Amino acid sequence: MKKGIWVGLIIALLVAAFLSPFASSSPDGLERVAEDKGFLEKGEGKEVLESPIPDYVIPGIPNETVAGSAAGILGTFLTFGAAYGLAKVASSRKHSATGQTPLHQNGKGT
Amino acid sequence: MHIPDGFLDVKTWTTAAAVSAGILGYAITKTKDALNERQVPRMGVMAAFIFAAQMVNFPVAGGTSGHLVGGALAAITMGPWSASLIIATVLIIQCLFFQDGGLTALGANILLMGIVAPFVAHWIYKTLVGDSQDRSRILIGTFVAGWISTFTAALTCTFLIVVSGTVPLNVALPAMAGWHALIGIGEGLITAAVIGYLTQVKSELVFHPERA
Numbered sequence: 001m002k003k004g005i006w007v008g009l010i011i012a013l014l015v016a017a018f019l020s021p022f023a024s025s026s027p028d029g030l031e032r033v034a035e036d037k038g039f040l041e042k043g044e045g046k047e048v049l050e051s052p053i054p055d056y057v058i059p060g061i062p063n064e065t066v067a068g069s070a071a072g073i074l075g076t077f078l079t080f081g082a083a084y085g086l087a088k089v090a091s092s093r094k095h096s097a098t099g100q101t102p103l104h105q106n107g108k109g110t
Numbered sequence: 111m112h113i114p115d116g117f118l119d120v121k122t123w124t125t126a127a128a129v130s131a132g133i134l135g136y137a138i139t140k141t142k143d144a145l146n147e148r149q150v151p152r153m154g155v156m157a158a159f160i161f162a163a164q165m166v167n168f169p170v171a172g173g174t175s176g177h178l179v180g181g182a183l184a185a186i187t188m189g190p191w192s193a194s195l196i197i198a199t200v201l202i203i204q205c206l207f208f209q210d211g212g213l214t215a216l217g218a219n220i221l222l223m224g225i226v227a228p229f230v231a232h233w234i235y236k237t238l239v240g241d242s243q244d245r246s247r248i249l250i251g252t253f254v255a256g257w258i259s260t261f262t263a264a265l266t267c268t269f270l271i272v273v274s275g276t277v278p279l280n281v282a283l284p285a286m287a288g289w290h291a292l293i294g295i296g297e298g299l300i301t302a303a304v305i306g307y308l309t310q311v312k313s314e315l316v317f318h319p320e321r322a
Contacts, residue, residue, distance in 0.1 A: 002148075004312055008155035016162035023167040024175035029289035030111050030267060032174040037285060039117070039277050043212070046116030051209035056165060072165050075203060079161040083199040084154030090138050090195075091145035 009080060016072030020056070021065045111179065111260075111267055111290075112204065113219055115212030119274040126270060127217025133225055134198055140191040144322030149192070152315075156184055157196045161203065168296050176293030179263060181227025182256040182301045186235050187308065189321025193228035194220075222266040231259035243317050245309060252305045256298035264290030 027035060034040040053059070053071050061067035118126070145153070160180035167175035180200070184193030198220045204210040211219045232255075239251035268286040272279045309316045 002151070005151040005155055007311075008152075009158055012155065012159040012162040015159070016165060020162070020165040023165055023177075024169040026167070026169055026173045026175040028111065028167060028175050028177060029170075029264065029286065029293050030113065032289060033282065033285040034117070034277075037277055037281050039271075042276055043114035043116035046114065046212070047209065048115050048213040049206070049209075051205075051207055053207050054209040056208050056210070071208070072162060075165075075208060076158045076162045078207065079200055079203045080154040080158035082203060083157030083196055084151060086195060086199060087141075087145050087150040087153035090142050091150055 009076075012076050012080070013073055016076040017069045020068055020072040111219075111223060111263060112201075112211030113215035113267065113271070115214045117212075117271050117274065117276050118215050118218055119276075122270055122274045123214045123218055126215075126221050130198070130217040130220040130225060134194060134220070137191040137194045141189075141195060141322045144189065144192065144320055146320070149188070149320060149322075152188065153192060153196055156188060157199045160184065160196065161200045163300065164200065164204070170289070170292040170296065174289055174292075176260075176290075176296050178297055178300050179223045179227050179260055180301075181223060181263065182231035182235070182252065182259045182297065183304055185228035185232040185259075186252060186255065186301075186305060187315045187319055187321075189319065190228045190232040191322050193232070194224050197224035197228060200224075218267075218270050222263040222270070226266045227259040227263040230262045231255040234258050245306075248309065248316060249302045249306055253298035253302040256301035257294035260294035260297040261287070261290050264293075 031040065034043070053074070056068055056071040056075070057064060058067045058071045058074070061070060160178070160183065163178045163180060167177045169175050181193060181197055184196045188196065201211060201216065201219050201224060205213055205216050234255040235251050238254060239248055242248065264286050268282050271277055272282055305316055
């Protein structure tokens with residue numbers, strides 16, 4: 001991968017690891033409106049899915065800052081991988097459809 | 111602005127999910143041609159950065175916070191269709207792994223943050239800045255695109271929770287509009303800061319973007 005990609009990914013990881021602990025824990029705009037206007041409880045206990053890392057805190061890590069930073073780093077890698085994979089699948093479908101050699105195979109490792 | 115499960119009724123979330131799925135499907139075909147060797151890893155990095163930045167809630171006023179949506183940032187650098195796929199990826203990861211945004215509301219959240227926000231931002235940026243390389247024009251256009259994208263996403267959110275019968279329009283609208291007018295300032299400032307940085311270190315992303 002090119003240098004710019006590494007720089008971008010490292011910046012994202014730094015934000016996730018070192019800025020996320022400073023995030024405001026106040027409710028966000030929608031939550032605040034739901035609280036003030038009395039419909040927050042409509043969402044309580046309605047979760048359809050139980051996520052492995054609720055609220056960006058990895059369970060079982062006693063230090064909450066560390067648990068949050070670790071969740072941020074994990075999520076940043078996950079998101080990078082998912083978006084990269086999605087883009088790669090979309091682009092390789094194009095090349096196989098036109099019968100051309102996929103560009104990313106030629107460029108691999110350069 | 112992530113809508114949790116329980117705020118939307120069945121007709122609203124199923125409709126929103128169907129609309130978002132259709133648009134994302136189209137986005138995949140639209141971005142195919144633009145996705146070259148350079149763009150594929152950029153999609154990953156942009157998504158990763160937006161995921162990380164969304165974690166950093168900033169305080170706005172009176173015990174309320176906001177966070178970057180990233181629709182404007184992704185749309186200005188990558189184009190609105192790529193931006194939709196990027197933000198949708200972020201929202202899916204947040205929903206599945208971090209309980210941020212409900213599973214039933216996922217389509218709605220993609221609609222407001224992953225479709226409305228980037229497309230509005232794209233249109234505003236194109237109108238105000240176009241292909242100009244004037245730095246102050248780019249920064250001001252970016253700020254305005256960021257602000258309006260957040261504001262319209264919030265209006266879309268309001269519309270969805272109102273048609274679900276969760277809250278009356280006259281109650282929800284002033285509150286949602288008021289808070290997100292403030293949160294939008296944060297969106298505009300952060301987006302302008304990142305775009306300003308990119309014009310210094312990676313100017314082709316802003317000046318000659320391969321947008322799709």
